Amino acid sequence: MSAIAKELPVVVGVDGSEPSLRAVDWASDEAVLRGRPLRLVYASLWERYEGDALAADLGKPPEEVSADDIVEAAARRARSRHPELTTAVEVVPEEPEYALIRESRSATLLVTGTRGRSGLADALLGSVSLAVAGHAHCPVIVVRGNHDNQARSGRHGRVVVGVGERATVTFAFEEARRRGVPLEAIRAWRCPAHETTDHPLLAGEPARLHAQQAVEILDKALQDLPAGVETHRRTVEGRTRTVLVAASYDADLLVVGAKRRQGHFGLQLGRIAHGVLHQSACPVVVVPEQR
Structure with missing residues (x-):
């Protein structure tokens, strides 16, 4: 096992939604900034995948997108952004807030997206992100403020x-x-x-x-x-x-x-x-x- 793999990872919660894809981008950047591996976690008791972005990429109807599809697609996205990044994936049979709070005990940082629908997606913070931010044992980044399915840092420089x-x-x-x-x-x-x-x-x-x-x-x-x-x-x-x-x-x-x-x-x-x-x-x- 490499020295970097022994270090606490950056953990990101994924569910196949566009907000979680932005969170993957941000978490990938944070992992590279810190020289840490990235751990992508999907909690299988999350809502059924709803959306077209990931399903279209996989060439499947949304109802056929599986948990393994979600984490593997998120890992590919992270490696595409940073080919040198060490990644690991995990599918957890648990409610997402409990799974991510537990993950925070052995993480250097935890990243989540907003969770909403339609035009209110970034105006409302979902219960999972709120619960994780309110109970996590490590710092939590909630990725807000972008509406184009891309997490872009460095726009304002502060x-x-x-x-x-x-x-x-x-x-x-x-x-x-x-x-x-x-x-x-x-x-x-x-x-x-x-x-x-x-x-x-x-x-x-x-x-x-x-x-x-x-x-x-x-x-x-x-x-x-x-x-x-x-x-x-x-x-x-x-x-x-x-x-x-x-x-x-x-x-x-x-x-x-x-x-x-x-x-x-x-x-x-x-x-x-x-x-x-x-x-x-x-x-x-x-x-x-x-x-």
């Missing part, structure tokens, strides 16, 4: 991170370094209504304090990062998810954190990550943060 915990900032820094693009670190802030005052000499004080606190949090999160990445810092007044969604329109990748609570079994995303996953104009990375 990675954006919503600044919170150190793990999220570190991940975003490494993604920017691998891509050779600048990192934009954003911290949103708001002045609660109850802290405003009618006194003309003090009217701006609460807002100024919250703005300064945002600057301090940003500076602390970015201190001691290695050299080699052009970094831009920005504080913005407004709701965090609104600010980050706006920034996603000019980004190749948006990175956010999600806190994981020991012994908690509900969806562990938080309002910010949940909101940007549904609304982002570019792929989103959710980085688990342990409490």
